[in-house]
Amino acid sequence: MHPTSTNILNPSEMDDVAADDTCIQCHSQGRPRAGLIDGKAYDWPESYHVGLHLADYWKLENITLGQTDFFHYPDGTAHKNRMQGNDFVQSVMYRHGVTCASCHDVHGTDNYAQLRKPADKPCLDCHGPGSPNGPHETTVEEHTHHKAGSAGSQ
Ligand code: HEC
Numbered sequence: 001m002h003p004t005s006t007n008i009l010n011p012s013e014m015d016d017v018a019a020d021d022t023c024i025q026c027h028s029q030g031r032p033r034a035g036l037i038d039g040k041a042y043d044w045p046e047s048y049h050v051g052l053h054l055a056d057y058w059k060l061e062n063i064t065l066g067q068t069d070f071f072h073y074p075d076g077t078a079h080k081n082r083m084q085g086n087d088f089v090q091s092v093m094y095r096h097g098v099t100c101a102s103c104h105d106v107h108g109t110d111n112y113a114q115l116r117k118p119a120d121k122p123c124l125d126c127h128g129p130g131s132p133n134g135p136h137e138t139t140v141e142e143h144t145h146h147k148a149g150s151a152g153s154q
């Protein structure tokens with residue numbers, strides 16, 4: 001189908017889960033719900049396309065807390081590459097509607113990792129001193145134990 005402004009799906013017009021699914025289809029480790037498809041094992045969410053519900057097609061790898069396995073460290077964080085989705089869905093931020101696109105602009109930016117802002121800025125938008133989202137110290141120094149503006153404070 002020839003792409004036009006009427007048939008290109010825009011994640012910014014979707015609900016949070018569908019918008020994140022757009023990214024997580026590639027940025028995650030998992031396996032197809034359907035198991036083998038025509039006798040083949042797929043390492044990507046075969047048959048999913050943007051706008052559908054990714055979890056119907058793709059099961060993220062299981063986590064066993066306290067154990068290092070192929071995919072995870074004992075605290076449940078990623079042990080392999082391409083696991084940003086596996087990590088992010090565990091965050092309270094995912095449940096509160098923060099999305100990949102809150103921090104990244106995949107059309108490209110001048111910042112590292114296509115971040116909307118330089119890496120030491122995006123967190124403070126929502127986690128500045130006194131924010132209800134925490135941290136609950138009154139200054140950045142108290143939280144990081146590093147001088148503001150120093151390398152450690154990043
Ligand atoms: C079709 C698969 C696919 C989709 C969909 C996708 N990505 Fe990626 N993304 C990749 C691949 C592959 C790379 C690594 C590219 C490279 O190293 O050149 C990448 C790289 C990135 C990077 C790192 C760029 C850098 O400069 O290091 C970011 C950030 C990123 N993607 C975010 C996203 C976000 C956010 C979304 C959803 C809006 C998304 N991606 C959707 C496949 C995808």
Ligand code: HEC
Binds near residue numbers: 027088098099100104
């Ligand atoms: C709250 C902000 C935030 C959200 C939400 C977020 N990221 Fe990121 N992401 C970052 C930051 C900051 C970095 C840079 C980390 C660093 O300095 O190593 C990054 C780095 C990355 C990278 C590059 C990793 C590398 O090693 O080059 C990829 C890919 C990526 N994010 C994908 C995603 C995807 C996909 C999602 C959603 C599932 C997501 N991010 C959600 C802030 C965020």
Ligand code: HEC
Binds near residue numbers: 098127133
């Ligand atoms: C768009 C707003 C927003 C941005 C940007 C943001 N956060 Fe959050 N963050 C939240 C909200 C909302 C919560 C949930 C607060 C609560 O319920 O107590 C949260 C919770 C957290 C938590 C608690 C643990 C968990 O499971 O999520 C951590 C840690 C955290 N954020 C780190 C970060 C870091 C690091 C960055 C920057 C890379 C960042 N946040 C950027 C809004 C944001």
